[in-house]
Amino acid sequence: MTQSLPKIAETIADVRKMVRDARQNVVLVPTMGALHDGHLELAREARRLVGDSGLVVVSVFVNPTQFGPNEDFDAYPRNLVRDVGMCGNAGVDVVFAPPPGEVYCGDASIDVVETSLSKLLCGASRPGHFAGVCLVVLKLFNIVQPHLAVFGKKDYQQLAIIRRMVRDLNVSVEIAGIDTVREPDGLAMSSRNAYLNPEERPQAAAIRRAMLAAADANSGGQLAAAALVEIARDIIARDAPLGRIDYLEVVDAETMQRVAATTRPALMAVAVFFGRCRLIDNIELFTSAPVIPDAESFS
Secondary structure, rough: OOOOOEEEOHHHHHHHHHHHHHHOOOEEEEEEEOOOHHHHHHHHHHHHHHHOEEEEEEEEOOOOHOOOOOOOOOOOOOOOHHHHHOOOOOOOOOOEOHHHHHHOOOOOOOOOOOOOOOOOHHHOOOOHHHHHHHHHHHHHHHHHHOOOEEEHHHHHHHHHHHHHHHHHHHOEEEEEEOOOOOOOOOOOOOHHHOOOOOOHHHHHHHHHHHHHHHHHHHHHHOOOOHHHHHHHHHHHHHOOOEEEEEEEEEEEEEOOEEEOOOOOOOOEEEEEEOOEEEEEEEEEEOOOOOOOOOOOOOO
Protein backbone atom coordinates (compact mmCIF):
# COMPACT_ATOMS: atom_id res chain seq x y z
CA MET A 1 0.00 0.00 0.00
CA THR A 2 1.32 3.42 -0.95
CA GLN A 3 2.35 5.51 2.02
CA SER A 4 1.98 9.26 2.38
CA LEU A 5 4.90 11.36 1.23
CA PRO A 6 7.57 11.97 3.87
CA LYS A 7 8.28 15.40 5.27
CA ILE A 8 11.21 17.20 3.66
CA ALA A 9 13.84 18.99 5.72
CA GLU A 10 16.41 21.14 3.95
CA THR A 11 18.06 22.70 7.00
CA ILE A 12 19.72 21.33 10.11
CA ALA A 13 17.29 23.26 12.27
CA ASP A 14 14.29 21.74 10.49
CA VAL A 15 15.42 18.11 10.71
CA ARG A 16 16.39 18.51 14.35
CA LYS A 17 12.97 19.95 15.12
CA MET A 18 11.25 17.05 13.35
CA VAL A 19 13.32 14.54 15.31
CA ARG A 20 12.76 16.39 18.59
CA ASP A 21 9.02 16.74 18.05
CA ALA A 22 8.65 13.06 17.18
CA ARG A 23 10.10 11.94 20.54
CA GLN A 24 10.66 8.50 19.08
CA ASN A 25 13.53 6.14 18.38
CA VAL A 26 15.23 7.43 15.23
CA VAL A 27 16.91 5.41 12.49
CA LEU A 28 18.98 7.08 9.76
CA VAL A 29 19.60 5.76 6.25
CA PRO A 30 22.36 7.87 4.64
CA THR A 31 22.20 8.05 0.82
CA MET A 32 23.37 10.24 -2.01
CA GLY A 33 20.00 10.03 -3.73
CA ALA A 34 19.32 8.57 -7.19
CA LEU A 35 17.49 5.94 -5.17
CA HIS A 36 16.93 2.39 -6.38
CA ASP A 37 15.50 -0.79 -4.87
CA GLY A 38 18.68 -1.35 -2.90
CA HIS A 39 18.20 1.92 -1.05
CA LEU A 40 14.53 1.15 -0.51
CA GLU A 41 15.40 -2.19 1.04
CA LEU A 42 17.59 -0.31 3.53
CA ALA A 43 14.65 1.99 4.30
CA ARG A 44 12.26 -0.93 4.69
CA GLU A 45 14.71 -2.67 7.01
CA ALA A 46 15.04 0.57 8.98
CA ARG A 47 11.27 0.62 9.41
CA ARG A 48 11.26 -3.00 10.53
CA LEU A 49 14.01 -2.40 13.06
CA VAL A 50 12.31 0.55 14.79
CA GLY A 51 8.73 -0.55 14.27
CA ASP A 52 5.71 1.60 13.51
CA SER A 53 6.43 3.91 16.43
CA GLY A 54 9.95 4.82 15.29
CA LEU A 55 11.06 7.66 13.01
CA VAL A 56 12.84 6.72 9.75
CA VAL A 57 15.01 9.48 8.30
CA VAL A 58 16.66 9.13 4.87
CA SER A 59 19.33 11.67 4.00
CA VAL A 60 19.69 12.60 0.33
CA PHE A 61 22.97 14.44 -0.05
CA VAL A 62 25.55 14.17 -2.83
CA ASN A 63 28.59 14.67 -0.64
CA PRO A 64 31.30 16.70 -2.43
CA THR A 65 34.09 15.76 -0.03
CA GLN A 66 34.12 12.08 -1.03
CA PHE A 67 34.63 12.73 -4.74
CA GLY A 68 38.10 13.09 -6.23
CA PRO A 69 38.99 15.83 -8.76
CA ASN A 70 38.42 13.56 -11.78
CA GLU A 71 35.35 11.73 -10.48
CA ASP A 72 31.67 12.12 -11.34
CA PHE A 73 30.40 14.61 -8.74
CA ASP A 74 28.86 17.00 -11.28
CA ALA A 75 27.39 14.17 -13.36
CA TYR A 76 26.06 12.19 -10.40
CA PRO A 77 22.29 11.77 -10.96
CA ARG A 78 20.00 13.96 -8.88
CA ASN A 79 16.19 13.80 -8.80
CA LEU A 80 14.82 14.77 -5.41
CA VAL A 81 11.15 14.66 -6.43
CA ARG A 82 11.53 11.05 -7.58
CA ASP A 83 13.55 10.14 -4.49
CA VAL A 84 10.92 11.58 -2.14
CA GLY A 85 8.17 9.62 -3.88
CA MET A 86 10.15 6.39 -3.59
CA CYS A 87 10.78 7.07 0.09
CA GLY A 88 7.05 7.43 0.64
CA ASN A 89 6.49 3.96 -0.78
CA ALA A 90 9.11 2.58 1.62
CA GLY A 91 7.54 4.05 4.75
CA VAL A 92 10.08 6.82 5.31
CA ASP A 93 8.98 9.63 7.63
CA VAL A 94 11.54 12.35 6.85
CA VAL A 95 13.84 13.08 3.92
CA PHE A 96 16.77 15.28 4.90
CA ALA A 97 17.99 16.94 1.68
CA PRO A 98 20.28 19.85 2.55
CA PRO A 99 22.29 21.94 0.11
CA PRO A 100 26.09 21.66 0.48
CA GLY A 101 26.31 25.06 2.18
CA GLU A 102 24.04 23.82 4.96
CA VAL A 103 26.34 20.89 5.72
CA TYR A 104 29.77 22.47 5.20
CA CYS A 105 30.98 25.84 6.42
CA GLY A 106 32.98 27.79 3.87
CA ASP A 107 36.00 27.97 6.17
CA ALA A 108 35.74 24.42 7.57
CA SER A 109 39.11 23.14 8.83
CA ILE A 110 38.36 19.82 10.58
CA ASP A 111 38.77 16.42 8.93
CA VAL A 112 38.03 12.86 10.07
CA VAL A 113 40.73 10.48 8.86
CA GLU A 114 40.82 6.69 9.26
CA THR A 115 44.38 5.33 9.08
CA SER A 116 44.14 1.53 8.82
CA LEU A 117 41.03 -0.01 7.25
CA SER A 118 41.02 2.55 4.42
CA LYS A 119 44.49 1.80 3.03
CA LEU A 120 43.49 -0.84 0.47
CA LEU A 121 40.62 -1.45 -1.99
CA CYS A 122 38.59 1.73 -2.62
CA GLY A 123 40.80 3.65 -0.22
CA ALA A 124 43.87 2.99 -2.38
CA SER A 125 42.02 3.63 -5.64
CA ARG A 126 40.28 6.80 -4.44
CA PRO A 127 42.64 8.79 -2.18
CA GLY A 128 40.70 10.94 0.26
CA HIS A 129 37.42 9.17 -0.43
CA PHE A 130 36.95 7.68 3.01
CA ALA A 131 38.00 10.86 4.76
CA GLY A 132 35.06 12.49 3.00
CA VAL A 133 32.77 9.58 3.89
CA CYS A 134 33.76 9.64 7.56
CA LEU A 135 33.34 13.40 7.75
CA VAL A 136 29.86 13.49 6.22
CA VAL A 137 28.61 10.44 8.13
CA LEU A 138 29.83 11.84 11.44
CA LYS A 139 28.16 15.14 10.60
CA LEU A 140 24.90 13.34 9.75
CA PHE A 141 25.09 11.44 13.04
CA ASN A 142 25.57 14.72 14.91
CA ILE A 143 22.82 16.49 12.98
CA VAL A 144 20.12 13.80 13.13
CA GLN A 145 21.29 12.08 16.34
CA PRO A 146 19.84 8.69 15.40
CA HIS A 147 19.76 5.71 17.70
CA LEU A 148 20.46 3.42 14.75
CA ALA A 149 21.93 3.84 11.25
CA VAL A 150 21.53 1.41 8.36
CA PHE A 151 24.16 0.77 5.67
CA GLY A 152 24.40 -1.71 2.80
CA LYS A 153 27.06 -4.39 2.58
CA LYS A 154 27.80 -3.58 -1.07
CA ASP A 155 30.09 -0.88 0.31
CA TYR A 156 31.58 -3.38 2.75
CA GLN A 157 34.78 -1.44 3.36
CA GLN A 158 32.72 1.67 4.10
CA LEU A 159 30.59 -0.31 6.57
CA ALA A 160 33.69 -1.60 8.35
CA ILE A 161 35.17 1.92 8.52
CA ILE A 162 31.97 3.44 9.86
CA ARG A 163 31.83 0.76 12.54
CA ARG A 164 35.44 1.53 13.48
CA MET A 165 34.75 5.27 13.58
CA VAL A 166 31.74 4.74 15.85
CA ARG A 167 33.83 2.53 18.13
CA ASP A 168 36.92 4.74 18.25
CA LEU A 169 35.07 8.04 18.65
CA ASN A 170 32.44 6.67 21.07
CA VAL A 171 29.56 7.75 18.86
CA SER A 172 26.24 6.80 20.42
CA VAL A 173 24.67 5.04 17.46
CA GLU A 174 24.12 1.38 16.57
CA ILE A 175 25.12 0.30 13.05
CA ALA A 176 23.17 -2.31 11.06
CA GLY A 177 24.61 -3.89 7.90
CA ILE A 178 22.14 -5.10 5.24
CA ASP A 179 22.86 -7.62 2.47
CA THR A 180 23.39 -6.31 -1.06
CA VAL A 181 20.26 -6.08 -3.22
CA ARG A 182 20.81 -7.38 -6.74
CA GLU A 183 19.35 -7.33 -10.22
CA PRO A 184 17.92 -10.64 -11.52
CA ASP A 185 21.26 -11.47 -13.21
CA GLY A 186 23.19 -10.84 -9.98
CA LEU A 187 24.58 -7.38 -10.66
CA ALA A 188 24.65 -5.35 -7.46
CA MET A 189 22.15 -2.50 -7.61
CA SER A 190 23.90 0.86 -7.90
CA SER A 191 23.03 4.35 -9.03
CA ARG A 192 26.02 4.10 -11.36
CA ASN A 193 24.52 1.15 -13.27
CA ALA A 194 22.65 3.75 -15.30
CA TYR A 195 26.00 4.73 -16.87
CA LEU A 196 26.41 1.30 -18.50
CA ASN A 197 25.68 1.15 -22.23
CA PRO A 198 23.72 -1.76 -23.79
CA GLU A 199 26.89 -3.69 -24.60
CA GLU A 200 28.45 -3.21 -21.17
CA ARG A 201 25.37 -4.00 -19.08
CA PRO A 202 25.20 -7.79 -19.70
CA GLN A 203 28.96 -8.10 -19.28
CA ALA A 204 28.76 -6.41 -15.86
CA ALA A 205 26.88 -9.44 -14.54
CA ALA A 206 30.14 -11.39 -14.83
CA ILE A 207 31.34 -9.67 -11.66
CA ARG A 208 28.85 -11.60 -9.53
CA ARG A 209 29.52 -14.87 -11.37
CA ALA A 210 33.23 -14.43 -10.67
CA MET A 211 32.61 -13.82 -6.97
CA LEU A 212 30.34 -16.86 -6.69
CA ALA A 213 32.85 -19.12 -8.44
CA ALA A 214 35.58 -18.05 -6.03
CA ALA A 215 33.27 -18.60 -3.06
CA ASP A 216 32.34 -22.07 -4.34
CA ALA A 217 36.03 -22.97 -4.61
CA ASN A 218 36.60 -21.62 -1.12
CA SER A 219 33.75 -23.72 0.24
CA GLY A 220 35.26 -26.72 -1.50
CA GLY A 221 38.53 -26.32 0.38
CA GLN A 222 40.59 -23.82 -1.65
CA LEU A 223 41.87 -21.43 1.00
CA ALA A 224 44.74 -19.75 -0.90
CA ALA A 225 43.84 -16.14 -1.65
CA ALA A 226 45.94 -16.02 -4.84
CA ALA A 227 44.12 -19.03 -6.27
CA LEU A 228 40.71 -17.56 -5.44
CA VAL A 229 41.66 -14.25 -7.04
CA GLU A 230 42.82 -16.08 -10.17
CA ILE A 231 39.48 -17.89 -10.46
CA ALA A 232 37.55 -14.63 -10.29
CA ARG A 233 39.96 -12.75 -12.54
CA ASP A 234 39.74 -15.39 -15.28
CA ILE A 235 35.94 -15.25 -15.36
CA ILE A 236 35.87 -11.46 -15.57
CA ALA A 237 38.50 -11.48 -18.33
CA ARG A 238 36.55 -14.11 -20.29
CA ASP A 239 32.99 -12.83 -19.83
CA ALA A 240 33.54 -9.07 -19.50
CA PRO A 241 36.14 -8.05 -22.09
CA LEU A 242 34.94 -4.44 -21.89
CA GLY A 243 35.69 -4.39 -18.17
CA ARG A 244 38.94 -3.25 -16.62
CA ILE A 245 39.71 -4.50 -13.12
CA ASP A 246 40.67 -1.72 -10.73
CA TYR A 247 41.30 -4.10 -7.84
CA LEU A 248 40.51 -7.70 -6.94
CA GLU A 249 41.63 -8.67 -3.44
CA VAL A 250 41.01 -11.09 -0.60
CA VAL A 251 41.17 -9.30 2.75
CA ASP A 252 40.40 -9.95 6.38
CA ALA A 253 36.71 -9.17 6.89
CA GLU A 254 37.35 -7.06 9.98
CA THR A 255 40.70 -5.35 9.40
CA MET A 256 40.48 -5.00 5.59
CA GLN A 257 44.12 -6.14 5.33
CA ARG A 258 45.33 -8.63 2.69
CA VAL A 259 45.46 -12.28 3.68
CA ALA A 260 47.36 -15.15 2.11
CA ALA A 261 44.67 -17.68 3.02
CA THR A 262 41.12 -17.64 4.32
CA THR A 263 41.86 -19.19 7.69
CA ARG A 264 39.45 -16.76 9.36
CA PRO A 265 36.46 -14.79 8.03
CA ALA A 266 37.55 -13.01 4.87
CA LEU A 267 36.14 -10.94 2.04
CA MET A 268 36.76 -10.97 -1.67
CA ALA A 269 36.27 -7.42 -2.97
CA VAL A 270 36.38 -6.14 -6.53
CA ALA A 271 36.07 -2.93 -8.50
CA VAL A 272 35.69 -2.98 -12.27
CA PHE A 273 35.59 -0.09 -14.72
CA PHE A 274 33.34 -0.14 -17.76
CA GLY A 275 34.43 3.02 -19.51
CA ARG A 276 34.29 5.63 -16.73
CA CYS A 277 31.65 3.67 -14.81
CA ARG A 278 33.22 2.02 -11.77
CA LEU A 279 31.29 -0.85 -10.17
CA ILE A 280 32.12 -2.52 -6.85
CA ASP A 281 31.04 -5.82 -5.33
CA ASN A 282 32.17 -8.33 -2.73
CA ILE A 283 31.47 -11.72 -1.22
CA GLU A 284 32.15 -13.13 2.23
CA LEU A 285 34.45 -16.15 2.40
CA PHE A 286 35.02 -18.93 4.93
CA THR A 287 32.22 -17.83 7.22
CA SER A 288 30.23 -20.09 9.45
CA ALA A 289 28.55 -17.06 11.08
CA PRO A 290 27.94 -13.50 9.88
CA VAL A 291 31.16 -11.50 9.70
CA ILE A 292 29.47 -8.23 10.57
CA PRO A 293 26.35 -9.07 12.61
CA ASP A 294 23.14 -7.47 11.49
CA ALA A 295 20.77 -5.92 14.01
CA GLU A 296 17.84 -8.32 14.48
CA SER A 297 15.77 -6.04 16.65
CA PHE A 298 15.86 -2.56 18.07
CA SER A 299 13.81 -1.01 20.80
